[in-house]
Amino acid sequence: xxxxxxxxxxxEEATEHLxxxxxxxxxxxKDPANGEAIDLVFRMAHSIKGMxxxxxxxxxxxxxxxxxxxxxxxxxxxxVEVPDGMVLLFRGLEALEGMVSVLxxxxxxxxxxxxxxxxxxxxxxxxxxxxxxx
Amino acid sequence: MKRVLIADDASFMRQMIRDxxxxxxxxxxxxxxxxxxxxxxxxxxxxxxxxxxxxxPKRSGIDAVKAIxxxxxxxxxxxxxxxxxEALVTEAIEAGACDFIVKPFKPDAVLTTLRKVVEKAxx
Numbered sequence: 338x339x340x341x342x343x344x345x346x347x348x349e350e351a352t353e354h355l356x357x358x359x360x361x362x363x364x365x366x367k368d369p370a371n372g373e374a375i376d377l378v379f380r381m382a383h384s385i386k387g388m389x390x391x392x393x394x395x396x397x398x399x400x401x402x403x404x405x406x407x408x409x410x411x412x413x414x415x416x417v418e419v420p421d422g423m424v425l426l427f428r429g430l431e432a433l434e435g436m437v438s439v440l441x442x443x444x445x446x447x448x449x450x451x452x453x454x455x456x457x458x459x460x461x462x463x464x465x466x467x468x469x470x471x
Numbered sequence: 472m473k474r475v476l477i478a479d480d481a482s483f484m485r486q487m488i489r490d491x492x493x494x495x496x497x498x499x500x501x502x503x504x505x506x507x508x509x510x511x512x513x514x515x516x517x518x519x520x521x522x523x524x525x526x527x528p529k530r531s532g533i534d535a536v537k538a539i540x541x542x543x544x545x546x547x548x549x550x551x552x553x554x555x556x557e558a559l560v561t562e563a564i565e566a567g568a569c570d571f572i573v574k575p576f577k578p579d580a581v582l583t584t585l586r587k588v589v590e591k592a593x594x
Contacts, residue, residue, distance in 0.1 A: 338490065338578075345576040346483045380480065383526045387553055388483045402555075 339391065343438075347388045351397075351437050354381040355430065362426050374384065378426065379408040383464035385433065393446070397436050400449040403457040406427040428453055473589050476502045478509035478532065479524040479551060484574070488522055488551070491578045492585065506530025513546070515527055518540060520588065521548045523568070525559050533563050541552045542568035547592050551576075 358381045361374040368374075386401035407425060411417045417426065432453055439447045475497050476542045493499055501516045503509035507529045513521060521539065525532040532550065539546045547587045550563045550571040561569045569588045572581050 338487075343483065343487065346486060350481060350483050377528075380526055380528060383553070384481045387480060387574045390553075391483070391487060393575075 341393060342438055347392055347394075347443050350388060351385050351433075352441075355434050355437065357381055358433075359429050362423075362430055365426065366423060367416050370413070371418050372412075373452065375399065377410050379405060379412055382408060382429075383407045394436075394440065396447050396449045397423065397433065397440075399454060400429065400432055400436065400457075404453050406432070408458075425457055429457060472496055472498045473519040473585075474498050474516070475501065475585075476501045476509065476512055476518040476521045478503040478506070478527065478535065478575075480504050480527045481524075484524065484551070487576060491576060491581050495507070495582055497585065504528075506532060506535040509535050513539050514542070519547065519592070520585065521571075522551055522585075523545065523548050523563075524551045525556055525563065533559065533566055536563055536566045536568050545592075547588055549588055567592060 358378050361381075362378040363373040365378070382401050382405040386398055386405055387437050389397035389401060404426075407422075407429070411422055417423055432450055432465075436447045436449070473496070475492060477499060478486050479485050479488070482504075489499050491560075497520075500518050500550045501512045504527075506527045509521065509523065510530070520574050523535060527535070530538075535573065536548050536550075544567075546567070548568045550560055550568045551558045551574060552571050553574045563571070569591070570584050572584050
Protein backbone atom coordinates (compact mmCIF):
# COMPACT_ATOMS: atom_id res chain seq x y z
CA UNK A 338 0.00 0.00 0.00
CA UNK A 339 1.34 3.43 -0.98
CA UNK A 340 1.41 5.09 2.45
CA UNK A 341 2.75 8.40 1.10
CA UNK A 342 -0.39 8.75 -1.02
CA UNK A 343 -2.60 8.08 2.00
CA UNK A 344 -0.65 10.45 4.23
CA UNK A 345 -1.24 13.23 1.70
CA UNK A 346 -4.93 12.33 1.46
CA UNK A 347 -5.18 12.31 5.26
CA UNK A 348 -3.61 15.75 5.62
CA GLU A 349 -5.87 17.20 2.94
CA GLU A 350 -9.07 15.65 4.24
CA ALA A 351 -8.32 16.11 7.95
CA THR A 352 -7.57 19.80 7.34
CA GLU A 353 -10.93 20.23 5.60
CA HIS A 354 -12.70 18.32 8.38
CA LEU A 355 -11.10 20.45 11.08
CA UNK A 356 -12.17 23.63 9.28
CA UNK A 357 -15.74 22.30 9.12
CA UNK A 358 -15.57 21.33 12.80
CA UNK A 359 -14.37 24.81 13.65
CA UNK A 360 -17.30 26.43 11.83
CA UNK A 361 -19.73 24.01 13.50
CA UNK A 362 -18.26 24.75 16.96
CA UNK A 363 -18.79 28.48 16.35
CA UNK A 364 -22.40 27.74 15.40
CA UNK A 365 -22.77 25.70 18.60
CA UNK A 366 -21.40 28.56 20.64
CA LYS A 367 -24.41 30.59 19.44
CA ASP A 368 -26.87 27.71 19.69
CA PRO A 369 -25.71 24.72 21.78
CA ALA A 370 -28.79 22.76 20.65
CA ASN A 371 -27.97 23.06 16.94
CA GLY A 372 -28.46 19.42 15.96
CA GLU A 373 -26.93 19.77 12.51
CA ALA A 374 -23.76 21.24 13.97
CA ILE A 375 -23.55 18.50 16.63
CA ASP A 376 -23.99 15.83 13.92
CA LEU A 377 -21.32 17.44 11.78
CA VAL A 378 -18.75 17.61 14.58
CA PHE A 379 -19.53 13.97 15.40
CA ARG A 380 -19.06 12.84 11.79
CA MET A 381 -15.85 14.81 11.33
CA ALA A 382 -14.30 13.39 14.52
CA HIS A 383 -15.42 9.89 13.48
CA SER A 384 -13.91 10.32 10.02
CA ILE A 385 -10.59 11.66 11.33
CA LYS A 386 -10.46 8.72 13.76
CA GLY A 387 -10.93 6.21 10.93
CA MET A 388 -8.32 7.77 8.67
CA UNK A 389 -5.78 8.17 11.48
CA UNK A 390 -6.28 4.56 12.59
CA UNK A 391 -5.60 3.38 9.04
CA UNK A 392 -2.23 5.15 9.13
CA UNK A 393 -1.50 4.04 12.71
CA UNK A 394 -1.46 7.61 13.98
CA UNK A 395 -2.38 6.35 17.42
CA UNK A 396 -2.42 9.72 19.22
CA UNK A 397 -4.78 11.32 16.71
CA UNK A 398 -6.92 8.20 16.73
CA UNK A 399 -7.26 8.21 20.53
CA UNK A 400 -8.10 11.89 20.74
CA UNK A 401 -10.59 11.81 17.84
CA UNK A 402 -12.22 8.71 19.35
CA UNK A 403 -12.56 10.33 22.77
CA UNK A 404 -13.95 13.48 21.18
CA UNK A 405 -16.41 11.44 19.13
CA UNK A 406 -17.61 9.62 22.26
CA UNK A 407 -18.09 12.90 24.11
CA UNK A 408 -20.01 14.44 21.22
CA UNK A 409 -22.20 11.33 21.15
CA UNK A 410 -23.29 12.19 24.69
CA UNK A 411 -24.18 15.74 23.55
CA UNK A 412 -26.09 14.29 20.63
CA UNK A 413 -28.03 11.99 22.96
CA UNK A 414 -28.77 14.93 25.28
CA UNK A 415 -29.82 17.15 22.36
CA UNK A 416 -27.38 19.95 23.21
CA VAL A 417 -23.82 20.72 24.19
CA GLU A 418 -23.34 21.47 27.88
CA VAL A 419 -22.60 25.13 28.48
CA PRO A 420 -19.98 26.16 29.28
CA ASP A 421 -18.04 22.95 30.07
CA GLY A 422 -18.97 21.02 26.94
CA MET A 423 -18.12 23.94 24.67
CA VAL A 424 -14.76 24.38 26.38
CA LEU A 425 -13.99 20.71 25.82
CA LEU A 426 -15.03 20.85 22.18
CA PHE A 427 -12.77 23.81 21.48
CA ARG A 428 -9.89 22.24 23.41
CA GLY A 429 -10.31 18.98 21.49
CA LEU A 430 -10.46 20.81 18.18
CA GLU A 431 -7.38 22.88 18.99
CA ALA A 432 -5.45 19.78 20.05
CA LEU A 433 -6.38 17.89 16.87
CA GLU A 434 -5.34 20.88 14.76
CA GLY A 435 -2.00 20.94 16.55
CA MET A 436 -1.41 17.22 16.01
CA VAL A 437 -2.30 17.40 12.32
CA SER A 438 0.00 20.40 11.99
CA VAL A 439 2.89 18.35 13.43
CA LEU A 440 2.20 15.60 10.90
CA UNK A 441 1.98 18.15 8.09
CA UNK A 442 5.43 19.41 9.06
CA UNK A 443 6.79 15.90 8.72
CA UNK A 444 6.88 15.07 12.42
CA UNK A 445 6.21 11.73 14.06
CA UNK A 446 2.69 10.92 15.19
CA UNK A 447 2.31 13.05 18.34
CA UNK A 448 1.05 11.75 21.66
CA UNK A 449 -2.27 13.18 22.86
CA UNK A 450 -2.63 15.30 25.99
CA UNK A 451 -3.62 12.72 28.60
CA UNK A 452 -5.34 15.36 30.76
CA UNK A 453 -7.53 16.33 27.82
CA UNK A 454 -8.35 12.67 27.14
CA UNK A 455 -9.38 12.31 30.78
CA UNK A 456 -11.48 15.46 30.61
CA UNK A 457 -13.23 14.25 27.46
CA UNK A 458 -13.92 10.95 29.21
CA UNK A 459 -15.66 12.90 31.92
CA UNK A 460 -13.16 12.55 34.72
CA UNK A 461 -14.60 14.80 37.46
CA UNK A 462 -11.22 16.29 38.39
CA UNK A 463 -10.58 17.56 34.86
CA UNK A 464 -14.04 18.07 33.43
CA UNK A 465 -14.30 21.77 34.04
CA UNK A 466 -11.68 22.93 31.57
CA UNK A 467 -9.03 23.24 34.25
CA UNK A 468 -6.64 20.68 32.80
CA UNK A 469 -3.45 21.72 31.09
CA UNK A 470 -4.06 23.01 27.59
CA UNK A 471 -2.79 20.84 24.71
CA MET B 472 -15.86 -9.51 -12.67
CA LYS B 473 -18.08 -8.28 -9.84
CA ARG B 474 -19.18 -4.65 -10.00
CA VAL B 475 -18.87 -2.70 -6.74
CA LEU B 476 -20.28 0.62 -5.55
CA ILE B 477 -18.36 2.23 -2.66
CA ALA B 478 -20.12 4.61 -0.25
CA ASP B 479 -18.09 6.55 2.30
CA ASP B 480 -17.96 10.28 3.04
CA ALA B 481 -14.14 10.15 3.26
CA SER B 482 -12.38 10.01 -0.10
CA PHE B 483 -9.45 8.54 1.84
CA MET B 484 -11.54 5.47 2.70
CA ARG B 485 -13.03 5.16 -0.79
CA GLN B 486 -9.54 5.21 -2.27
CA MET B 487 -8.29 2.64 0.23
CA ILE B 488 -11.12 0.22 -0.57
CA ARG B 489 -10.58 0.75 -4.28
CA ASP B 490 -6.85 0.02 -3.93
CA UNK B 491 -7.57 -3.16 -1.98
CA UNK B 492 -10.24 -4.66 -4.22
CA UNK B 493 -9.47 -3.53 -7.79
CA UNK B 494 -6.26 -5.58 -8.18
CA UNK B 495 -8.17 -8.62 -6.91
CA UNK B 496 -10.76 -8.81 -9.64
CA UNK B 497 -13.47 -6.41 -8.48
CA UNK B 498 -14.55 -3.53 -10.69
CA UNK B 499 -15.42 -0.30 -8.88
CA UNK B 500 -18.28 1.10 -10.94
CA UNK B 501 -18.98 4.12 -8.76
CA UNK B 502 -18.45 6.01 -5.55
CA UNK B 503 -20.88 7.88 -3.32
CA UNK B 504 -20.07 10.37 -0.55
CA UNK B 505 -23.39 10.33 1.31
CA UNK B 506 -26.44 8.22 2.03
CA UNK B 507 -28.61 9.89 -0.60
CA UNK B 508 -26.06 9.60 -3.39
CA UNK B 509 -25.51 5.88 -2.75
CA UNK B 510 -29.20 5.10 -3.23
CA UNK B 511 -29.28 7.13 -6.45
CA UNK B 512 -26.14 5.46 -7.77
CA UNK B 513 -27.42 2.03 -6.81
CA UNK B 514 -30.46 2.61 -9.03
CA UNK B 515 -28.38 3.94 -11.90
CA UNK B 516 -25.42 1.57 -11.80
CA UNK B 517 -27.06 -1.66 -10.52
CA UNK B 518 -23.85 -2.94 -8.90
CA UNK B 519 -23.41 -6.53 -7.73
CA UNK B 520 -22.21 -5.34 -4.35
CA UNK B 521 -22.32 -2.16 -2.25
CA UNK B 522 -19.72 -1.32 0.39
CA UNK B 523 -21.52 1.00 2.78
CA UNK B 524 -20.12 3.23 5.51
CA UNK B 525 -22.40 3.63 8.54
CA UNK B 526 -21.78 7.26 9.50
CA UNK B 527 -22.51 9.45 6.47
CA PRO B 528 -24.11 12.85 5.87
CA LYS B 529 -27.65 13.45 4.56
CA ARG B 530 -28.74 9.88 5.27
CA SER B 531 -27.04 7.25 7.43
CA GLY B 532 -25.69 4.05 5.95
CA ILE B 533 -28.38 2.10 7.79
CA ASP B 534 -31.17 4.22 6.29
CA ALA B 535 -29.55 3.79 2.88
CA VAL B 536 -29.53 -0.01 3.35
CA LYS B 537 -33.25 0.11 4.14
CA ALA B 538 -33.95 2.23 1.06
CA ILE B 539 -31.94 -0.01 -1.25
CA UNK B 540 -33.41 -3.23 0.13
CA UNK B 541 -36.91 -1.78 -0.23
CA UNK B 542 -36.21 -1.39 -3.95
CA UNK B 543 -34.18 -4.57 -4.48
CA UNK B 544 -34.43 -7.39 -1.98
CA UNK B 545 -31.51 -9.19 -3.66
CA UNK B 546 -29.09 -6.28 -3.16
CA UNK B 547 -25.79 -7.33 -1.57
CA UNK B 548 -24.50 -4.78 0.91
CA UNK B 549 -21.40 -5.02 3.12
CA UNK B 550 -21.17 -2.52 5.96
CA UNK B 551 -17.91 -0.68 6.69
CA UNK B 552 -17.92 -0.19 10.44
CA UNK B 553 -15.57 0.98 13.15
CA UNK B 554 -14.78 -0.52 16.53
CA UNK B 555 -17.53 0.35 18.96
CA UNK B 556 -20.29 0.29 16.33
CA GLU B 557 -21.46 -3.25 17.09
CA ALA B 558 -25.04 -2.18 17.82
CA LEU B 559 -25.21 -0.25 14.55
CA VAL B 560 -23.81 -3.22 12.62
CA THR B 561 -26.51 -5.43 14.14
CA GLU B 562 -29.12 -2.88 13.09
CA ALA B 563 -27.70 -2.82 9.56
CA ILE B 564 -27.73 -6.63 9.31
CA GLU B 565 -31.35 -6.63 10.51
CA ALA B 566 -32.09 -4.05 7.81
CA GLY B 567 -30.71 -6.42 5.18
CA ALA B 568 -26.93 -5.96 4.97
CA CYS B 569 -25.08 -9.24 4.27
CA ASP B 570 -21.92 -8.79 6.27
CA PHE B 571 -19.51 -6.19 7.62
CA ILE B 572 -15.85 -5.22 7.71
CA VAL B 573 -14.13 -3.19 10.41
CA LYS B 574 -11.93 -0.11 10.06
CA PRO B 575 -8.99 0.18 9.94
CA PHE B 576 -9.24 -2.14 6.94
CA LYS B 577 -7.09 -5.24 6.74
CA PRO B 578 -6.87 -6.13 3.02
CA ASP B 579 -7.12 -9.90 3.59
CA ALA B 580 -10.20 -9.51 5.79
CA VAL B 581 -11.87 -7.18 3.26
CA LEU B 582 -11.26 -9.58 0.38
CA THR B 583 -12.32 -12.66 2.35
CA THR B 584 -15.61 -10.99 3.31
CA LEU B 585 -16.34 -9.79 -0.22
CA ARG B 586 -15.57 -13.18 -1.77
CA LYS B 587 -17.77 -14.90 0.80
CA VAL B 588 -20.68 -12.59 0.01
CA VAL B 589 -20.20 -13.02 -3.74
CA GLU B 590 -19.99 -16.82 -3.49
CA LYS B 591 -23.14 -16.93 -1.38
CA ALA B 592 -24.95 -14.73 -3.91
CA UNK B 593 -23.83 -16.94 -6.80
CA UNK B 594 -24.69 -20.25 -5.13
